[in-house]
Amino acid sequence: MELARGDFLALLGPSGCGKSTLLRMIAGLIPPSAGEISFPADPAARKGIGFVFQEPTLMPWATAARNVALPLELAGMNRREAHARAVEMLARVELAGFEDAYPRALSGGMKMRVSIARALVTRPRLLLMDEPFAALDEITRFRLNNDLLNLWRDERFTVVFVTHSIFESVFLAERVVVMAPRPGRVVRELRVPAEDRDTPEFRTSASYAAHCREVSHALAAAMEAA
């Protein structure tokens, strides 16, 4: 599987097939047991990764704002500026007013949004997202989908996006990769051509429905193969 700069790739597959594991490998957090992950010579390639883990993974002792500011502070930004950017990013995930809340006072979806804000705040060049919107209501989810897509269109960073929603995958990604379990492997890759996706009424178009059906079949096939 190749991943070019600026790709938007969605990863689908049955539960437990290794999507989270693959994401961790891409991020370099665990070594692959077989095969290899190669990066372009560009030394900065592995820098500037944003990762939304499947679980919120917040520091319980820090407020929402400090959690979001973490990557900036780790990169050496001064605290005041990092805080300002974190507050801004929290507002974008509709958590204005919750800057000083500790994680245990947040609802499940709110924690996940803090985690998303943290991944976006660094304007990463490679964004790895593990079911980031699963815990969100559909309206927030749609808006964040659109936000993400706009951001991506503007800045053309690379995205690998794990989701269980076929609709979401087709709506967001140029490339939809379907994985199968035991052993975890890529079984199918579908392309959603840009000319289709860039129409404003894509979501209600026939081509969208067709793509969805196709992905759906690929997924069903992947599960039977297991």
Added chain:
Amino acid sequence: MELARGDFLALLGPSGCGKSTLLRMIAGLIPPSAGEISFPADPAARKGIGFVFQEPTLMPWATAARNVALPLELAGMNRREAHARAVEMLARVELAGFEDAYPRALSGGMKMRVSIARALVTRPRLLLMDEPFAALDEITRFRLNNDLLNLWRDERFTVVFVTHSIFESVFLAERVVVMAPRPGRVVRELRVPAEDRDTPEFRTSASYAAHCREVSHALAAAMEAA
């Protein structure tokens, strides 16, 4: 809001509006700050609750099977029989073979399925589920949706089901309740008549789509109201 025996009620609402909190109140885990929750005189009413929390909430020191067997063992069933029933229930959520895995070796979706198995294993009379299927792929999710519905049709227990999927809520529930945030409150209730729902091709019917649209509008209204 009333809840009759045998109801299947879906709870929708924007993130942070208090759905999880309401579920906890129904379960009697936290007292309501205003208003009251009343139960029928039936003393067993609050017994036999099954609860799927938004987070898996597994005991890290116990295997999947022991986690599932927990409610049975707490109720006094002997260990061997509880184990047998836990194994059976794990198989129904497609985790056969993972009986002896510890939670930290399970993927996010697998943990959630263990948690679902734990809630179902007691054959509860009141089932409270907080986004149980959010972390599952759509195929597994559909099958579990159908399983749940069949189970409910057979045994007619009461279900309160939090979800962010409008499709899911309409597909599953007789009554869809929409909540709005700040302060958390019920703003709209829709009924999905049984005559529609009991047709096998409900999911692709026009009535289904119509209900979905209705819920979708209710939700949008709820969010604007906030």
Added chain:
Amino acid sequence: MISRAQALRWFAPAVLGFLALAAWEWAVWAQGIPSYILPGPVQIAQTLARDWDSLSVSLLVTVQITFAALAVAASLGLLLAILFAQSRVIEMSLFPYAVVLQVTPIVAIAPLIIIWVDDVRAALLICAWIVAFFPILSNTTVGLQSTDRNLLDLFRLYGASRWQVLWRLKLPSAMPYFLAGLRISGGLALIGAIVAEFVAGTGGTASGLAYRILESGYQLQIPRMFAALVLVSGTGIAIFMALSLLSHLLLRRWHESADTGEHR
């Protein structure tokens, strides 16, 4: 409701304490136990008041050594734990020496320390430190190892330096363990200061409570001895409560152990 629970929380211990003291006083009175065997609390209180001038000076000495030892134990224990957290090899290489220090009976090596260290005050401090540092070291080591693996991954991902991982991740999550160790060490530092003084038997004007206990024992001033013991116990409780409060303040926003306890 809340205020009642709160009140009970302070009221019950007070009542129980009062009852215990009353029972003690009554037993001493009813059994006619002479004060040279076991004085009653009233007499101890009177002695405490009467001898406050000399006892308070000793108390101050002991408290000073205790706090100095605790401060050194906390900082060195923490530093060592951090060092050990750097790699298993370091931990396995050095932990045995920490254990040796812990189990070496202070009574046995206090004389050696007093030989090697000229200044008696410094010798006492070292003794108290040896007694007090281990719980902090041991607990903090466990705490540093208990860091959430996912958060660790997150930090690695964002290229956090060793120092940042330590300072912003491992130390905060080791905090509950560290504070639990500190609460144990608080008492031990006091013990260490007292035992060392017992063994060393330093006296003179700058002598601490231990010497007062010994002295009163030799002179058979038993109520005075008990008064000094009461001061020791009181100091211990005060240290423990101060450290518990510290722990509560530091953890209450995020850690279960410092919850208000409504769930229990």
Added chain:
Amino acid sequence: MISRAQALRWFAPAVLGFLALAAWEWAVWAQGIPSYILPGPVQIAQTLARDWDSLSVSLLVTVQITFAALAVAASLGLLLAILFAQSRVIEMSLFPYAVVLQVTPIVAIAPLIIIWVDDVRAALLICAWIVAFFPILSNTTVGLQSTDRNLLDLFRLYGASRWQVLWRLKLPSAMPYFLAGLRISGGLALIGAIVAEFVAGTGGTASGLAYRILESGYQLQIPRMFAALVLVSGTGIAIFMALSLLSHLLLRRWHESADTGEHR
């Protein structure tokens, strides 16, 4: 790779230990330190071998008291922590007495205990217990309070009895804290056994290592004194390693602190 890391993990401490001993021997030899001030390790080893017959008997006595005290401390500490976990009121009412026991210098009350308890063995056991129980009590109390709130809710929901909550939820989640406390108490029980013997001054044939240390000290058989000290230290390390192993075995399947450490 793994085998190399594993090997290093055992090799490094061994090399370091050897170097430390060699440096000690060299210092003693080069500086011409007389053996009555500080014997070298070789001489200590020789003495240990020579006097093994008498020392091993004392070792056995000390080890017996230590283990008995540790067992009692672990069980009573655990029981008390459980009692305290039942309600804040009980905890606040009784914890001060535990602190009093902890901070009361054993050296000061050992004579009282010996007055009140006839059997010397029992008196020693009580002394060692007093020294050892607090870390277990304190750590386990924190551990029991650190139970995950969501799991607690789950148990409440399924109508778990107090006993079930305790046994199946609170105790397992307090386990890492309890075991950390146990590792501290292991050394303290040894210390307690030794200090109590110092104070009680039991002699004769059934005397433990403390008595050998004192005796050798008085007789200026310094190498023998160090040999006894080495036995004490060795016992302490053995206890610590045994408890660490226990902890590893109990926790490795689920708790971060017992991870193989690949993440570090």
Added chain:
Amino acid sequence: AVPGARVGVAQSLDRVIFHTDWRAQAEHGGFYKAVADGIYRRHGIECEIRMGGPQQNPAQLLLAGRVDAIMGNGFQALNFVRENIPFLCVGAVFQKDPQILMTHEGNGITRFEEMRGRPVLIGAAGRVTFWPFLKARFGFTDDQIRPYTFNIQPFLADRMAIQQGFLSSEPFSAIQAGIRPRVFLIADAGYENYNNTVLVSRRMVDTRGEVLQRFMTASIEGWAGYMAGRDNAAADAAIIRDNPEMNAERIAYAIRVMNEMGIVMSGDAERLGIGAMTDARWESFYNSCRDAGLYPAGMDFKRAYDLRFVNQRVGLT
């Protein structure tokens, strides 16, 4: 502990538990001899000796009634009076307190006065007994005190060191370590403390006076025999059994120096027998302690002792 051998005869023996002030040593020899040679039994007493040790305060055991009699010193008897505790002294085996200061031979210190201002290693108990005397008599000051932990290594290491000791013990250890100690007996400087005294409760004097008398007589006989070296084998064996750090050489040294210095047999004892005490000596001891600020003026020091059980010339030929 050395329980007196059980007697098979029907005659019932009076039981006395006697607690010494240190681990078994030659300084306790008379009592051990009285047990080992059956002297107590001849006087109808079954005596159990329990030995003391560092960090122990036998007086507390006596007060608590765990033992019948203890070995103590003059200060403790005066403490009883000051604290108004019904206990007292009924005999003093050591006419001279064997407490010494010692230093190294040939370092220029030849008199107590020359120790002024120099560090002295003093144990906790010494601080409330002979130290005030030294302060009052020779102008020592508290800042000279260094802790003594009954370990003479610091002394060995430092040629200028001065430390407390017991006549028969520390000097011997120093000699064994190859050092020539110079010994200063504090008693020779006018320190009038009685040592190796027998302390009992007033109730024992009042209700078991006759038993106590037999105990004292037997003890004195034991001491007379022990100091004369009349077949001490059994007694020494008992001492060594209780305290294996003792050996024949140590014991022989101790007996020799005690005899040389007249620890047991000097002054009043030559006239009145071992254990002798006199009002005059008590008064002068009390006065000097009072002057050193240890006891209040006007204390009824006579309640500290009872002369009836000694001064009977037992063992004198």
